Amino acid sequence: xxxxxxxxxxxxxxxxxxxxxxxxxxxxxxxxxxxxxxxxxxxxxxxxxxxxxxxxxxxxxxxxxxxxxxxxxxxxxxxxxxxxxxxxxxxxxxxxxxxxxxxxxxxxxxxxxxxxxxxxxxxxxxxxxxxxxxxxxxxxxxxxxxxxxxxxxxxxxxxxxxxxxxxxxxxxxxxxxxxxxxxxxxx
Numbered sequence: 548x549x550x551x552x553x554x555x556x557x558x559x560x561x562x563x564x565x566x567x568x569x570x571x572x573x574x575x576x577x578x579x580x581x582x583x584x585x586x587x588x589x590x591x592x593x594x595x596x597x598x599x600x601x602x603x604x605x606x607x608x609x610x611x612x613x614x615x616x617x618x619x620x621x622x623x624x625x626x627x628x629x630x631x632x633x634x635x636x637x638x639x640x641x642x643x644x645x646x647x648x649x650x651x652x653x654x655x656x657x658x659x660x661x662x663x664x665x666x667x668x669x670x671x672x673x674x675x676x677x678x679x680x681x682x683x684x685x686x687x688x689x690x691x692x693x694x695x696x697x698x699x700x701x702x703x704x705x706x707x708x709x710x711x712x713x714x715x716x717x718x719x720x721x722x723x724x725x726x727x728x729x730x731x732x733x734x
Contacts (some may be wrong), residue, residue, distance in 0.1 A: 559597045563611045566591035570618055588618035610642050613649075622649040640666040640673060647679060651686070659683050674704035674713035682716035690720050694729055701729075 554722045566587040574578050574589070592615045598608050609632035616625035617638045636642060643666040648658035663680045670676070681697035709729050711717060720726045 556598050559594045559604075560608060560611070563591040563608075563615070565593065567611060567618075569708075572615065580659040582617055588615040591615040606632045606639065606642070609635065610645070613642075613645055614706075617629050617649055618647060622652045625649045626653070627695070636639055637686070638669050640670045640676065644675065644679065647683070653685060656683055656687055660687075672703060674700045674707055678707045682714060685717050685720050688724050690725065693717070693720055694725055698729060 568588045570584045573584050591611060595608055595612050595615070598605070609628045613625045613632060616622075616628060626646065627648045629642055629649065632642045633639070633646060643662045646657035647659040647662040647666075650656070650662060655705050660680065660683050663683070667671070667680075674712045677696045677700035681693045681695075681700060684692035684696060697707075697711075708730065717726070
């Protein structure tokens, strides 16, 4: 690839990243500005489309594409892009987290769980992986697995305790005495 094409490719990637960063900023506001987030995701996809003109596969570009499609609630398409990214960069836990997130939203909890189990094999010190696994196992009504992963998430980062009350994924096991005991412990 010529240096001019490399520069254009890098700028398109940075542009897509910038749009997705803006989505993160907007998602912290209440009420969320969904239509603006969708427009930024569309803009990111347009920037990424310019990259394909230069050929070559990039795990980062496919990851950004998957993230953009996820924002647009196009989960099946996001899974395709994220799977491509994962094949190119097998040790990226962010790709696996996004895959799990999309699998959950398409009703494929077994694949969501597998994606995050793979992420633990790569990095077992990230609380978000354990917290999300607790959510996914809770949705399968597997209390033992859900509590085990939730306990690990709390041990790694106690801030996850703050999320449990509003997390609807735990509704199936919320009345379980062991769940109540774990989540009521004051740190």
